[in-house]
Amino acid sequence: MSEPQFSIKIDQNRYLPEGGREVHAIVSVEASAADGPPAASAARASEVVIIDTSGSMSYPETKLRAAVAAAQVAVDTLRDGVEFAVVSGSNTASMIFPRHPGLVPATPETRAEAKLALSRLTASGGTAIGSWLRLAGRLFDTVQGGIRHAILLTDGKNQHETPEELDAALAACGGRFVCDCRGVGTDWEVAELRKVASALLGGVDIVADPAGLVADFQAMTEAAMGKSVADVALRVWTPRTAKLRFVKQVMPTVEDLTGKRVGSEPQAGDYPLGAWGAESRDYHICVEVEPGQVGGRELRAAWVKLVVPGAPGEEAKVLATGNVLAQWTDDEALSTKINPRVADYTGQAELADAIQKGLQANRDGDVDTATALLGRAVVLADEAGNDAITAMLRKVVDVVDPATGTVRLKRNVDKVAEMELDTRSSKTVRTRKDETVTTRRGEG
Structure with missing residues (x-):
C-alpha cells in the first residue's frame, strides 16, 4: 500500500459587496493512490x-x-x-x-x-x-x-x-x-x-x-x-482581524468540526479529520473579515493546510495548501453571485438538520413542526438531486407537492424506515457540475 498524494482545491466567489464580511469556500481535499513502497x-x-x-x-x-x-x-x-x-x-x-x-x-x-x-x-x-x-x-x-x-x-x-x-x-x-x-x-x-x-x-x-x-x-x-495516513488535520489560518465562523465537513457526510478546534500556530487552529486512504472529502469554511476598500487589492481571508501534526516540539508535515481570498467590488453582477458548490452544500447541510429536527418533533408529538421541517427536507433533497434521501423521505411522508414541500405525515410509519432516514440524513451527494451560479441568500 502506497501513501497517497494529497491536493486541495478551493471553490468560492471571492468578490464581496461594499461592507461585506462573510467569505464562504468549499475546500475539496483529494488523496490519490501513489505508486511505490509504503512508508x-x-x-x-x-x-x-x-x-x-x-x-x-x-x-x-x-x-x-x-x-x-x-x-x-x-x-x-x-x-x-x-x-x-x-x-x-x-x-x-x-x-x-x-x-x-x-x-x-x-x-x-x-x-x-x-x-x-x-x-x-x-x-x-x-x-x-x-x-x-x-x-x-x-x-x-x-x-x-x-x-x-x-x-x-x-x-x-x-x-x-x-x-x-x-x-x-x-x-x-x-x-x-x-x-x-x-x-x-x-x-x-x-x-x-x-x-x-x-x-x-x-x-x-x-x-x-x-x-x-x-x-x-x-x-x-x-x-x-485501506487507510494509510493517520491523524490528518485541516489547519486554518486567518488574519488577526478575522473570525472563523465555522468549519464543516460536507462530503461524504455533514459533520460540524467547529468545536473540535485545537490551537496550533499563531492565528491558526487544527481540525482533526482522522485517517485517510485514497479518497476525497469536501469542507465548508466561513470566515468573517473586516470589510476592505472597494477596488482594493485581493486579500487572503484564510490559509488552509492539510497537515499531519508532529510530536511535541516537532513541526507538522504539510501535505497540501490552498488560499481563500476576498476582494471588494461595486460590481453587483460579481458580488451577488454565490459559488454553486457553496450553495449546494449549504442546502444539503440544511437538509440533514431539517430531517433530524423534523423526526424529533414528530416523536415529541409536534405534528405541525414535523410536517413543516420534513416538507422543507423534501424540497432540499430534490434541489440537491439526493435521490436516496428523497426515497427515504417518501416512506415517512406522503408528498402532495414536491415543489412547495407540501406533505402529510404517514400514519404508523415503519420504525426501520424512520431510523434509516435519521441515520443516513447527513449523507451527501456531489454537487451538480452543470448547475448555474445562483444569487446570494442573505450573505455579507
Missing part, C-alpha cells in the same frame, strides 16, 4: 472490535450469532501484522481476545484463536458504552502511531451509565482512535450513537436485519485497512 508509518494499523453482549442480544438468539459471525469476518479481513483485540460490552467491558488486555498481531494462529473465543460468547447484563470505549482507549494506548480504528456494535440504549459518564468517556477517547458505530435492530437511539461516532470521527448506520452484519463488518474493516 513505514503508513503500514502500521491497529483494530479493536467491540461487540454488545448485553442480554437483549439473545432476543432473538440469531442476533448474537450474526454479531459473532460478523466479528469473525472482521478478524479474517485484517491484514497480516495488524495488531487487534476483540472486546465484549455489557454493564462493563471485558476482553474476548486476547484474554488479557492488550493487542496481538494478526496471524493465521491468532485469527483462529480469536474466532474460537468469539464462538463461545453468551449474552447477559446491560449496556454501558462509555466503559467499552475506555477499554478500547487503553488498548490503543499500547501502540505508538499508525491507524487506530474501532468498530462498535450495539442493539440498545446506553441505560447502565449516565449521559455525563458517556460524555466523559468520549472526551477522554477523542483523538486517540476513530470509531465506526452500528446499531442492529431498532431498539437503539440514533442520536446517542451519532454522538459517539461524531466525537470519534467515525460513521454511524443502522443494520436493521442482523443478517446484514457480516457484509457490513467486512466493508468497514476493508475500509479501515
Whole structure:
C-alpha cells in the first residue's frame, strides 16, 4: 500500500459587496493512490472490535450469532501484522481476545484463536458504552502511531451509565482512535450513537436485519485497512482581524468540526479529520473579515493546510495548501453571485438538520413542526438531486407537492424506515457540475 498524494482545491466567489464580511469556500481535499513502497508509518494499523453482549442480544438468539459471525469476518479481513483485540460490552467491558488486555498481531494462529473465543460468547447484563470505549482507549494506548480504528456494535440504549459518564468517556477517547458505530435492530437511539461516532470521527448506520452484519463488518474493516495516513488535520489560518465562523465537513457526510478546534500556530487552529486512504472529502469554511476598500487589492481571508501534526516540539508535515481570498467590488453582477458548490452544500447541510429536527418533533408529538421541517427536507433533497434521501423521505411522508414541500405525515410509519432516514440524513451527494451560479441568500 502506497501513501497517497494529497491536493486541495478551493471553490468560492471571492468578490464581496461594499461592507461585506462573510467569505464562504468549499475546500475539496483529494488523496490519490501513489505508486511505490509504503512508508513505514503508513503500514502500521491497529483494530479493536467491540461487540454488545448485553442480554437483549439473545432476543432473538440469531442476533448474537450474526454479531459473532460478523466479528469473525472482521478478524479474517485484517491484514497480516495488524495488531487487534476483540472486546465484549455489557454493564462493563471485558476482553474476548486476547484474554488479557492488550493487542496481538494478526496471524493465521491468532485469527483462529480469536474466532474460537468469539464462538463461545453468551449474552447477559446491560449496556454501558462509555466503559467499552475506555477499554478500547487503553488498548490503543499500547501502540505508538499508525491507524487506530474501532468498530462498535450495539442493539440498545446506553441505560447502565449516565449521559455525563458517556460524555466523559468520549472526551477522554477523542483523538486517540476513530470509531465506526452500528446499531442492529431498532431498539437503539440514533442520536446517542451519532454522538459517539461524531466525537470519534467515525460513521454511524443502522443494520436493521442482523443478517446484514457480516457484509457490513467486512466493508468497514476493508475500509479501515485501506487507510494509510493517520491523524490528518485541516489547519486554518486567518488574519488577526478575522473570525472563523465555522468549519464543516460536507462530503461524504455533514459533520460540524467547529468545536473540535485545537490551537496550533499563531492565528491558526487544527481540525482533526482522522485517517485517510485514497479518497476525497469536501469542507465548508466561513470566515468573517473586516470589510476592505472597494477596488482594493485581493486579500487572503484564510490559509488552509492539510497537515499531519508532529510530536511535541516537532513541526507538522504539510501535505497540501490552498488560499481563500476576498476582494471588494461595486460590481453587483460579481458580488451577488454565490459559488454553486457553496450553495449546494449549504442546502444539503440544511437538509440533514431539517430531517433530524423534523423526526424529533414528530416523536415529541409536534405534528405541525414535523410536517413543516420534513416538507422543507423534501424540497432540499430534490434541489440537491439526493435521490436516496428523497426515497427515504417518501416512506415517512406522503408528498402532495414536491415543489412547495407540501406533505402529510404517514400514519404508523415503519420504525426501520424512520431510523434509516435519521441515520443516513447527513449523507451527501456531489454537487451538480452543470448547475448555474445562483444569487446570494442573505450573505455579507
